[in-house]
Amino acid sequence: MIRRRLCIALAAVLTVVLAGCGGGGGSSGPTEIAVWHGYQDTEGEVFKNLVDQYNKEHPDVKVSELYSKNDLVLQKVLTAVRGNSAPDVAYMFGSWSPNIAKIPSLVDMADEVKKPDWKWDDFYEAERKAATVGDKVVGVPALVDNLAIVYNKKLFADAGVAPPTPEWTWDDFRAAAAKLTDPAKGQFGWLIPADGSEDTVWHYIPMLWEAGGDILNADNTKAVFNSDAGVRALTTLQQMAVTDKSLYLDTTNENGPKLMNSGKIGMLVTGPWDLSSLSDIDYGVQVMPSYPGSAGGHQTIAGPDNWVVFNNGDKRKQAAIDFVKWLSAPEQVKKFSLGTGDLPIRASVGDDKSVLAELDKNVPGTAAFVENLKNVHMVRPQVEQYPAVSEALGQAVMSVMLGTEQPKAALDSAAQAADAKLAEK
Structure with missing residues (x-):
């Protein structure tokens, strides 16, 4: 299922946004x-409850x-800006940051978060990067997550496969997936979202980074995912889907937790949002595998969202800045993390052992995702054309997993399409 935090349907109507800032509240x-x-x-x-607490503690402000x-929200905000009725604060997807940066009434938080009492460096690296577009800081982190291996302990034991370790390579992952696959039982080692959407791409990108590659070049003008690293990562998916047939392609993008819960899938690469759905199995959580000889390490990907001020x-x-x-x-x-189970957005809270213990008590495995935030070093490129880049890359990944194209040719074709979009003004 496509998470709401992965949505990247960026509105083209941004180009018609008019500068419009409403007046402040009354004098009394x-x-x-x-x-x-x-x-x-x-x-x-x-x-x-947090809003109520703030209002009680700050009688001069009414939130x-x-x-x-x-x-x-992006569409609604753009409409509201044109009508001179924008909200003061809005929760907005981090993938929208390039679009948000162009809204005239946006409050650039760059100077604000440099103040010592904000402790900007306490927010995780990926959150800060996702909130930054050029010289602007378009928002303050509101939510963060990441991808890791979630595995069925019983299926591993039944197959005689040792559980994943922090030292696992993609060769280890592939070998385990093959042993966990049993066609007679309709059982597969790994399931991946396979509708060609950003969710499919989201699963490929960490592999690309782990292999030492990147999506675009340093100035975001050309695609570079068709590098040797990109081919290496996509070849892993090809080997598992086409050669080993250990990879279940979920073309509906809705069956992952259900099939995992029913004992048909040995591993998911997913986020903390799926843990509460896995009530029928004993599962474990481990960091992503790595590629031997690559400096990429056990990287993962995050989808940080932001509080944006207008x-x-x-x-x-x-008042809006003070509230945020x-x-x-x-x-x-x-308080929010312990109350909801969401990952803490600050490293100081994530490093608090009592917080981790409480999160794991409520939903086992959550603490492992908190620790995995330290493996998030890169973010998707902050360019308006990213949806087109993602679409081209998603089609390439799907064509290879379906066995209709070879990795290098598919990525070269996708890079050509991405470059054409990046060249558009």
């Missing part, structure tokens, strides 16, 4: 600010929270 009474977010259920309750479906007049702007600063401070990060 508390300064009122509106916060748009997509939290529901437990997340929604915990967030509401109103409004639910807005995450996938639609300028609706000086008073409201400052309070919300992202360690004490509130700890």
Whole structure:
């Protein structure tokens, strides 16, 4: 299932955004600010409690929270900006950062987060990178996650395969997947989202980085995923899907947790969001494999999202900045993480052993994902054309896993398509 945090359907209507900043609140009474977010259920309750706490502790400010479906927020914000009615704060996907950076009423947080009391370096590296577009800091981290191996302990034991270790290579992963595969039982070693979407690409990119490659060149003008490293990573998928037939291609992108839970899949490469669905099996979590001889290591990928502030007049702007600063401070990060099970967005909270123990008590394996944040060193390129790059790359990965193309040819074709898009103004 495609997570809401992976959505990259970037709105083309950005080009018609008009500069529009509403005025501040009235001269008397508390300064009122509106916060748009997509939290529901437990997340929604915990967030509401935090807002209530802030309002109680800050009587000069009135924060109103409004639910807005995450996938639609960019469109809604652009419409609101044109109508001079933008929110003061909005939860927005990190993959939208290049688009957000062009909104005239955006509050650039670059100078703000340099202040010592923000402790900007306490946010994980990938979060800071995902919030940065050129010289701008378009938001403050709101959420972070990553990918790791989640494996069925019983299937490993039944197949006589030792559980994954931090030293695993992709050769080890491939060998284990082959032993875990039993066609007679409809059992596979690994399942991968295989609809050609960003979710498919999201699973390939860490392998590309681990092999020592990258998506685009340093100035984001040309695709470089068709390098030797890119071919090496895609060849691993080809070997498992076509040669070993140990890789289940989930073309609906909806069956991973269900098949894992029913004992049909030995391993998923997934994030903490799937753990609560695996109630019928005894599972473990381990970091991603590596490629021998590569400096890439056990890299993974994150999908950080941000709290974005908009300028609706000086008073409201400052109130919004103050609220986001309070919300992202360690004490509130700890409270939100423990209340929801979401990974902490600050390293100081993630390094707190009591927090890790409590997270693991609530949902086993969560602590391993927190530790895995230290393996997130790179982020997807911050360019508006990334959706087109992802689409070309997704088609290449799918063609190879389906056995219709060879890795090098598929990646070369995708790079050509990506370069054409990157060259467009």
